[in-house]
Amino acid sequence: MRILDKYILKKYLSSFILVLVLLIPIAIAIDVAEKVDKFLRHANLSVGEIIRDYYVNFVVIYGNTFMPLALFIAVIFFTSKLAGNTEIIAIHSAKISFTRFLKPYFIGATIVTVFALTMNHFVVPKSNEIFDKFNLTYIKSKKLNTNFISNINLQLGPNDYIFIKNYTVDRNIGYNFSYEIFEENKLTQKLMADNIRWIEKDSTYTLINYRKRFILKDRDSIVHGNKLDTVFNFEPKDLVNIDYMAKEMNSIELNRYINQSKERGVSNLNSYLVELHKRTSLPISSYILTFLAVSLASRKKRGGMGVNLAIGITLMFVYVFLLKIAEVLGAGADTNSFVVVWLPNIFFGALALYLYLKNAKN
Structure with a gap:
């Protein structure tokens, strides 16, 4: 030089x-x-x-x-x-x-x-x-009101989707829950519940007043009950899509989050x-x-x-x-x-x- x-x-x-x-x-x-x-x-x-x-x-x-x-x-x-x-x-x-x-x-x-x-x-x-x-x-x-989220929809895999009408972040409870499974663009199973709750210690979900519908070739089969403990391929944090969170993630985390959200069908990222x-x-x-x-x-x-x-x-x-x-x-x-x-x-x-x-x- x-x-x-x-x-x-x-x-x-x-x-x-x-x-x-x-x-x-x-x-x-x-x-x-x-x-x-x-x-x-x-x-x-x-x-x-x-x-x-x-x-x-x-x-x-x-x-x-x-x-x-x-x-x-x-x-x-x-x-x-x-x-x-x-x-x-x-x-x-x-x-x-x-x-x-x-x-x-x-x-x-x-x-x-x-x-x-x-x-x-x-x-x-x-x-x-x-x-x-x-x-x-x-x-x-005045703190940001990020405790209540409405109209959540996620794609969990190539053929399964969830929908939640309302979700309370601090209590980890969702209302009007629906889980749908498709095969060759045809609905084959649908699980609905009045609410869904995350049980953190067991990493499971509890469904209250659930109805499970199996769509067969010649008939439908419906199962219902008051309570069902089950697991899903998502966690409560995946339901929260808050803009200010982007600034708090490093680029590796942010890029991973964007790709994961795209796979799950989040519309506007x-x-x-x-x-x-x-x-x-x-x-x-x-x-x-x-x-x-x-x-x-x-x-x-x-x-x-x-x-x-x-x-x-x-x-x-x-x-x-x-x-x-x-x-x-x-x-x-x-x-x-x-x-x-x-x-x-x-x-x-x-x-x-x-x-x-x-x-x-x-």
Whole structure:
């Protein structure tokens, strides 16, 4: 690696860390001002618990969120400074092309991307779990009502399905239960019950007021009773499809859950798919935002660094806005979540490519 590459890479990483370190305390200060009264309402809540369970995870979650913003501003800042000091002109005078000039930026973006991918896929989900639990316990005045779920349907295998009209999560009781078995698209068995209860110690289910119907070629056979203990190929956790859970599962668990839910016939998993795709698309944006920032700031402009920062911050707001729009649209049942989540990167990637080609020609 040349001295020039080491010089730019050092500037790249140090500027990025500096901007991130400056942004996080500001976010913490704003959050403390908003939440201090809620912390004080709980006499049993210690400062140590607030720091350990809330603000440590706050830094992990929001630091990860601010990463693209910090990177973009940092690259514009130090590249504008290089251009303002005519260092880039000297680099080009030494017969170093714009493409070759981008090499240390590419190395820096790779370091940031690998770090962000690791954080997004494995570290942040655990922080989300602890952070959300703290929020629900001490901060949010109205807790999410996730105790009652209606109209559950699952495919347990190629030919068997269950339906539950209403389900109570804390008591593990379902009402108006139905279990159907098909052979060659024809219903052969149907088990119905007024309610179904999970017996955790035995890993079994108890059916109350059950009716079991066997559909034969020439007649139907019906068996009924007050109580039936049996087993099924599902657990109560498989009935709960809550969107915020996606943020609390690491990517291996999330991918397994999505595949399992698809096999069981869950209709709309786009909110989970959006979360999974976002964990990759956001870190990859490090490359796009780096090359976009370099292309914007590598030429000396009248007005200096301030103009470049103004343009950069405006573009950053547009990028964040598009990310939020993509999350909302991607969660819709009739959309391709993968395409929608990657649209902001595609749009800004095209802009970065245009500016790169424009600079490479000169």
